[in-house]
Amino acid sequence: MKNRIIVILLLLMSSQLFSQERYLTKEGYISFFSHSLVEDIKADNYQVLSVIDKKTGEIAIQLLMKSFMFKKALMQEHFNQSYVESYKYPKATFKGYIQNLKELDVQNGTVEIKGILSLHGKEKEISTIANIQILKDQINLSGHFMVEVADFDIKIPIVVRNNIAKTIKITFDLQHKLYK
Amino acid sequence: MIVLVLIIISLFFIINLYNKPFIDIKKSNPELEVTAQEILDDYLADEYSANEKYVDNLIQIKGEIAEISFDKGISIITLKDRSGFSSIICHMLPEANLNVLKLKKGSQITIKGVCTGYLFDIMMVRCILTNSNFNEK
Numbered sequence: 001m002k003n004r005i006i007v008i009l010l011l012l013m014s015s016q017l018f019s020q021e022r023y024l025t026k027e028g029y030i031s032f033f034s035h036s037l038v039e040d041i042k043a044d045n046y047q048v049l050s051v052i053d054k055k056t057g058e059i060a061i062q063l064l065m066k067s068f069m070f071k072k073a074l075m076q077e078h079f080n081q082s083y084v085e086s087y088k089y090p091k092a093t094f095k096g097y098i099q100n101l102k103e104l105d106v107q108n109g110t111v112e113i114k115g116i117l118s119l120h121g122k123e124k125e126i127s128t129i130a131n132i133q134i135l136k137d138q139i140n141l142s143g144h145f146m147v148e149v150a151d152f153d154i155k156i157p158i159v160v161r162n163n164i165a166k167t168i169k170i171t172f173d174l175q176h177k178l179y180k
Numbered sequence: 181m182i183v184l185v186l187i188i189i190s191l192f193f194i195i196n197l198y199n200k201p202f203i204d205i206k207k208s209n210p211e212l213e214v215t216a217q218e219i220l221d222d223y224l225a226d227e228y229s230a231n232e233k234y235v236d237n238l239i240q241i242k243g244e245i246a247e248i249s250f251d252k253g254i255s256i257i258t259l260k261d262r263s264g265f266s267s268i269i270c271h272m273l274p275e276a277n278l279n280v281l282k283l284k285k286g287s288q289i290t291i292k293g294v295c296t297g298y299l300f301d302i303m304m305v306r307c308i309l310t311n312s313n314f315n316e317k
Contacts, residue, residue: 026269026301027251046254046271049299064303066235066296073202090231090297 021054023139023176030063030172034165041075041164043068050174052139057101059113059141061094061174083154084120092119094126098141108133113141122152130172137178144171203294205273205308208238210292216243216259220266223298234295234302240310241268242290248283255280257291257307270304279309289313 028048034041047067052059065086070076080086096115104111114127130143146167149156156164212234219241222230243259246267250256255277259268270291272280283289293307 026299027249027256029252046252047269047296047299047303047305062299064297064299067303067305069305072199074198074200076202090235091299 022179023052023054024179025050025174025176028061028063028172028174030061030170030174032068033169033171035169036163036165038163041070043070043076043079045069048172048174050141050176051179052098052101052141052176054101054139057098059094059096059098059115063092064090065092066090083156089120092117094118096126098130098132104132104134107135111141117147120152120154124151139176140174141176142173144169146170202306203238205238205292205294205306210240211237212239214239214241216241216268217261219268219295219302220261223302224266227298231297235297237295238292239295239304240290240292241270241304242288243268245283245285245287245289248280248285257283257289258301259289259291266301268302268304270307272307272309276308279313283309283313 026049027046028050029044029046030048031042031044045063045067046069048061048063050059050061065084066080068076068079070079094115094117096113099112099114101111109132110129111132112127113130114125116123117126124147126145126147128143128145130141133140146169149164149166149168219230219234219239222233241259243261245257246260247258248255249258253274255272257270257272257280259270261267270293272293290310290312291304291307292310293304296303296305
């Protein structure tokens with residue numbers, strides 16, 4: 001326990017030494033949407049942790065799979081137990097860079113984000129265009145991208161294969177505040 | 181005829197299962213009752229075993245309000261331990277909103293909800309305030 005606190009404290013301290021421009025949110029929003037002829041499935045997660053280093057453009061996102069809220073209890077149960085196996089892989093992470101963040105001199109614009117998405121024990125490179133809004137003490141990122149279910153080794157039983165899309169739309173809205 | 185009846189009965193069960201409701205937080209008894217300090221200590225000691233103990237369970241936490249915020253129509257109550265290093269972030273159900281408005285920073289409250297895990301803070305969803313918060317006043 002002590003070691004862990006020391007490690008986290010060191011991380012926080014080093015980040016303050018090298019960069020005073022960290023932006024953070026613990027209430028980011030990420031949802032996914034699956035459309036099929038049988039049914040539409042949507043789940044929302046309002047507990048996303050995201051950190052941006054404005055100097056380097058580095059972005060790190062973490063979320064808990066169990067924080068995805070579904071309309072139906074049974075869907076949520078199947079999602080966690082059978083598809084993403086939350087007990088084995090409780091978190092999904094994204095680590096990457098906002099390209100050319102430093103050169104961006106407009107308040108509202110679009111940026112390219114490139115990085116690695118890890119989910120269900122599998123990694124996949126993702127590249128997407130996002131809307132960015134840079135305000136005083138605030139950086140907002142929003143947009144969406146598509147992921148293939150098969151890329152993450154998620155097995156869907158034949159019985160419900162028609163209920164779940166092969167390509168899932170991920171939507172994000174992350175409002176970071178300057179971390180002091 | 182019998183076959184038809186059987187089909188109707190099984191359809192009824194399938195639809196019922198498909199529409200199975202979420203656990204009623206208000207009416208259900210918590211599986212665990214802890215203080216903010218206890219659950220934070222458990223998570224700082226060992227995240228893996230704490231997950232086994234808390235995640236997916238309906239738990240009741242007693243603690244001090246460090247912060248109350250509203251975001252996208254959801255009210256969020258943050259409970260802190262004495263050191264103030266890590267906290268418990270509780271996302272409240274919409275039905276709790278009215279009662280959340282009556283709360284003040286620094287007061288002791290009891291929250292009931294479902295734990296989803298740990299991201300440097302303990303995350304709770306579908307939380308409500310228990311009645312004990314208001315009877316005492």
